[in-house]
Amino acid sequence: MTKLFRPQPSDPSSIACHHGYRRLRSNHDGFSRTLFSMGSHTFAWGRRVGSGPRFALSTRVETETWSMRVNRRAFVRSCAGAAGALLVPWPRPVPTLRFAIVQIADGRTFGDGAALGYAEARQAATLFQKGTIEAVHVFHDALPVKVAGIATLLAKRGAQVIVAGLNDADTRTAALECDRAGAIFINCGARNDTLRRETCSPFVFHVEASNAMYETARGLAPAGTELTLWSDRLEKYGAAQLNDRFRVAEGAGMRSDDWGGWMAIKVVWESFLRTGKADAVSIASYMSTDGVAFDGHKGVPLSFRTWDHQLRQPLYAVSQSSSAPPREIPDTSRTAGSIRELLDALGEGASEMKCPR
Amino acid sequence: MKICAAFLAGSMIAVRPAFSQRLYVSNEAGHSISVIDTRTHRVIRTIPVSERARGIAVSPDGRRVYVALSDDVPMRESAGDRIAVIDAVSGRILSLYRSGSDPEQFGVTPDGRRIYASNEDAGTASAIDVATGRVIASMIVGIEPEGVAVSPDGRWAYVTAETSNTVSVIDTRANKVVSSFLVDIRPRAAAFSPDGKRAYVSAEVGGSITVVDVSRHEPIASIPLERGEGKPVGIVVSHDGKWLYAANGRTGTVSVVDLAKHEVIATIRVGRRPWGIALSRDGSTLYTANGLSNDVSVIDVASRKVTATVKVGERPWGVAVSAR
Numbered sequence: 001m002t003k004l005f006r007p008q009p010s011d012p013s014s015i016a017c018h019h020g021y022r023r024l025r026s027n028h029d030g031f032s033r034t035l036f037s038m039g040s041h042t043f044a045w046g047r048r049v050g051s052g053p054r055f056a057l058s059t060r061v062e063t064e065t066w067s068m069r070v071n072r073r074a075f076v077r078s079c080a081g082a083a084g085a086l087l088v089p090w091p092r093p094v095p096t097l098r099f100a101i102v103q104i105a106d107g108r109t110f111g112d113g114a115a116l117g118y119a120e121a122r123q124a125a126t127l128f129q130k131g132t133i134e135a136v137h138v139f140h141d142a143l144p145v146k147v148a149g150i151a152t153l154l155a156k157r158g159a160q161v162i163v164a165g166l167n168d169a170d171t172r173t174a175a176l177e178c179d180r181a182g183a184i185f186i187n188c189g190a191r192n193d194t195l196r197r198e199t200c201s202p203f204v205f206h207v208e209a210s211n212a213m214y215e216t217a218r219g220l221a222p223a224g225t226e227l228t229l230w231s232d233r234l235e236k237y238g239a240a241q242l243n244d245r246f247r248v249a250e251g252a253g254m255r256s257d258d259w260g261g262w263m264a265i266k267v268v269w270e271s272f273l274r275t276g277k278a279d280a281v282s283i284a285s286y287m288s289t290d291g292v293a294f295d296g297h298k299g300v301p302l303s304f305r306t307w308d309h310q311l312r313q314p315l316y317a318v319s320q321s322s323s324a325p326p327r328e329i330p331d332t333s334r335t336a337g338s339i340r341e342l343l344d345a346l347g348e349g350a351s352e353m354k355c356p357r
Numbered sequence: 358m359k360i361c362a363a364f365l366a367g368s369m370i371a372v373r374p375a376f377s378q379r380l381y382v383s384n385e386a387g388h389s390i391s392v393i394d395t396r397t398h399r400v401i402r403t404i405p406v407s408e409r410a411r412g413i414a415v416s417p418d419g420r421r422v423y424v425a426l427s428d429d430v431p432m433r434e435s436a437g438d439r440i441a442v443i444d445a446v447s448g449r450i451l452s453l454y455r456s457g458s459d460p461e462q463f464g465v466t467p468d469g470r471r472i473y474a475s476n477e478d479a480g481t482a483s484a485i486d487v488a489t490g491r492v493i494a495s496m497i498v499g500i501e502p503e504g505v506a507v508s509p510d511g512r513w514a515y516v517t518a519e520t521s522n523t524v525s526v527i528d529t530r531a532n533k534v535v536s537s538f539l540v541d542i543r544p545r546a547a548a549f550s551p552d553g554k555r556a557y558v559s560a561e562v563g564g565s566i567t568v569v570d571v572s573r574h575e576p577i578a579s580i581p582l583e584r585g586e587g588k589p590v591g592i593v594v595s596h597d598g599k600w601l602y603a604a605n606g607r608t609g610t611v612s613v614v615d616l617a618k619h620e621v622i623a624t625i626r627v628g629r630r631p632w633g634i635a636l637s638r639d640g641s642t643l644y645t646a647n648g649l650s651n652d653v654s655v656i657d658v659a660s661r662k663v664t665a666t667v668k669v670g671e672r673p674w675g676v677a678v679s680a681r
Contacts, residue, residue, distance in 0.1 A: 120500050123480065124521040127499060127537040237562075238519055238543070241501055244478060270522065274539055295522065295542040295562045299607070333607065339586065 095278035097125075097133045099265065100159040102150060102166065102174065103189075110165040110188045112250045113258025117265030119249070124269055133269060147173050155181035160280045163264045165189035165257060175199035184268070184280045184287075188260040193348065196308050203284050205309045207264045213347035217315045217329040225317035230259030231326040234316065237299030263296045263311070270294060300332050300339045307350040312343040378637060379445070379679040381422050382646050382653055383410035387670030390424060391653075392448060395637065395678075398655060398665045404448045408437040411674045412462035412505075413633070416487075417469040419680025420445055425460040425474060426453075434458040440474060440485065445679060454490040457483035462546070462675075464507035464514055466529065473514040473527060475502035482516045482525070484532050494532035499523035506547035506556065508571065515556055515569075517544035524558060526574045536574045540567040545590045550598045550616070557601055559589035566592065566603060566614060580619045582612045587621075591634035591675075593643070595658075604631035604645050611645060613661060623661050627654035633675035646673035 099121075101114045118133075125133045147170040151162055155177075161184040164174055171190035178185035179201035187206045196210055209217075209229060217227050232243050232253025246254035246262075254262075271286040272278060286292060288309060293301030302313045316326035335342050377396035384391060390410060392402040412425035422445050428437025439453040440460060456463070456474045460483070463474035472485040475498070482502060484494040499518025506515045507529070514527040522544060526536040541563030549556045549571070556569040558576075564585040568578040582589055588607035594600070594616070601614040609631065613623040628647025631654065635644050643656040646669075653676060655665040 120520065123497075123500055124523070126497075127521065127523055127525065127534075238501065241477065242520070266520075293542060293563070295520075297520075299562065301542060301562050301564075 094129070094132055095272075095276070097121075097161070097269065097272045097278045097283075098157075098159045099133070099268070100154040100157075100162045101261070102147075102154070102162060102164040110257040110261030112252075112261070113246070113254065113263075114163060114188075114261030114265055116246055116249050116258075117262040117269075120262075121265055121269035124273060128273055133272070149177075150174065151177035151183065151185065152181050155183040159183060160278060160283065161186065161268050163188060163261065163268075165261065168192040168195050171195060172199055175201070175204045179203050182280055184284050186264040186268070188257065188264050196310065196348075200308065202288070203280060205264075205267075205284075205287060205304055205311070207260045207267075207311050209313065209315060210308075210310055210347050213310070213315065216346045217317070220329050221317035222319075222327065224321060225319050225327070227315050227329065228256035228318050228326070229263075229313070229315065230254060230256045231316050231318045233318070233323065233326055234297075235325070238295075238297040242297045259296070263294075263302075266296070267294045267311075298328075300343070303340070305344070305350075308348065310347060312340065314343065315346070380635070380644055380653065381413055381415065381424075381443075381445075381677045381679070382669045382673050383413040383424055383633070383675045384670030384672060385409050385411055385648070385674040386672035389670045390422070390443065390448075391669040391673070393653065393667055393669070395642070395655075398667050400667065400669060402448050403670065404443060404450070406441055406450070408439075410441075412460065412474070413675040413677045414463065414465050415445065415677045415679055416465060417467055417680070421451070422677065423463065423465065423472065425456065425463055427459045427461065427477075434476075434479075440472060442490075452490055454485055455492050456485055457481055457492060457495055461503055462505045464505040466507050466511040467509060468511060471529065473505050473507060473516070473529070475505050475516050477501060477503060480518075482514070482527060484527075484529075496525070496527060496532065496534050498525035498527075498534060499537065504544065504546040504558070506549055508549050508556075509551060509553040513571065513574075515547045515549075515558075517547055517558055519543050519545065519561075522560075524569070538569070538575060540569075540576055541565045541579055546592045548592050548594050548601070550594055551596060552598060555598075555616075557592055557594065559592045559603055561588050561590055561606070564588060566601065568619065578619055580614060580621070582614070582621055583608065583610070583624065587612055590632040591645070593634050593636045595636065596640045602634055602636070602643055604634040606630045606632050606648070609647075611643065611656065625656055625661050625663065627656065627663060628652050628666065633673070635676045635678045637678055638680070644676050644678070646676040648672045648674060 103111050121133045151174040163186045165188045168190045171187050172195050175185045185204045188208050191211045193210050193212050214227050243254050271283045275282050275286050288304050290306055293303045296302045315329045317329050318326045330342050332339050377394050380393040382391040388406055390404040391400050394401045408426040408428045410424050414423050422443040424441045426439050426441055438458055440456045441453055442451045444451055457476040458479040459477045460474040461477040463472050465472050470487050474483050480500055482496050482498045483492045486493045498516045499521035501520040502516050502518045504517040516525045522539055522542050523537050525534045528535045540558045541560030543562035545559045545561050547558045556571050558567040564587045566580040567576045570577045587605040589603035590606045591604040593602050601616055603612045609629050611625040612621045615622045627645045629649035631645035631647045633646035641658050645654045653667045654663050657664045
């Protein structure tokens, strides 16, 4: 029920504390919760388990309250960390990047991957004294509720970036709200091609592959395979290391949606650290710059297509009946030419996807 | 018998003055070290080790070979995670130093007294005192740390981190991370110029070499390899500081970079998935450890041609040259 990574003070090698977060699980009141405590910050979400009244989507989930309920010591540590932070003189105001992670029942479940992404974002930010990263709030629930208004509210609360795993309709609603509010929206749930045209905006990005990409890849994939963004069987190009980190943090293999959540957060924190700016316009503009690429442990540079802000990436054909290694689609190891052009063979090209920007 | 003895004595006399250099190759999957005579290009000894062997280096006095060993237990230091200390001549394992979890690469200070090792899965770097074999400091660096290079004056240790695309700068006097900077995506190895003014960091997925001004610990240029399609992992700088050789694992090549012009001037095809790369003491020969063809390519620097290929153990990872 409880899983902890606690540094042993006597052992200098353990100070890493596994990317600096502790994880606890609790389901004492019918909610399975995950809690990350990182210095003065606590990051949590819960999932309703069993039957009973459904957990209403709330913007009032105060993570500190949760940590007190779950673990008093974690709370005390959080307060001590906050007090310590106040005592340290800071030469100038630092930009703060605020994420919100939104996920509801009939969307895709990518929360565990987002949690690892968030923990790593915080760890990377601590290397530089030019910014901090916070999670504004996390919605994670088993209830299909109305998403309308949520993105606007989160943007008002200071979230520059909203990462969401939602169905097509809710993705459309939230993405358009973000466009109006000037917050970055990263789609980790919807594959719909029409949606991509309708939500075309400087602020809207897609980490989940489009239906058009899956369809092209299907033609190249062996029979009896499922097409995914990721597989916990991948090993090359640092995939084994990412899979290990995820397995240790979450106790399970990293699934396709987990990778999506992790990657969405990684592209944002990396853009934040590289630009040194926390505003949505600067980050979105960096993310969509032609020539800017990110590493997602897939062995090739991943970038957003300028015409539809779709992440260029290989997919994997994973055999459902055997434990054979996943096949990369398209096979980027066999090209002598441009990997970028090869990846653009998946999905809609610039001519098909006209964005009235 | 007499003839035999005379022959032996003769051959010893003939061999001794020109004591040939040795190459030490770590075989990650083979759990062994192959020792190659560089004159005959033969494997003269295979030293078995207990775990995956990756980072490998010879001590500055040439008497010892250090090899990073790690087991498959993720995220915590276990009994298999060690730096093996091997007698360079006898091949005997003298001791196993603790090194923190999952040691991958390391650098030895020029005075030979300290080793800085990256702990890949823990996100740390460890400083090891060579005299006692103890970890004397553990420092938080970037995520998925990998390459380690110590500056020629011994003052700085640069530690790359593959996931966070960072280099953490360790001040070796204080054993503290004093600075961090971003480099191109998926940084692997780092190397200093002989004068210590520049450092170079390979970016595997970025397909480039980041040039760093060491006085400010800041990147100042990026050199694309093979028009950005190179996949550099191991790098080595020539002894005169004019050239950089980068082993492109995925493309099976070595890029020759002119460091004055920041340009690739030649590309040499070697074995499959070269990662480790080393230069002979006289600077005339390059060696690459080719992980998928299970061999070492021997490259003549002047002609930029592969002159020999030596079969080694399974999945060779790193290569180091003996001190003489």
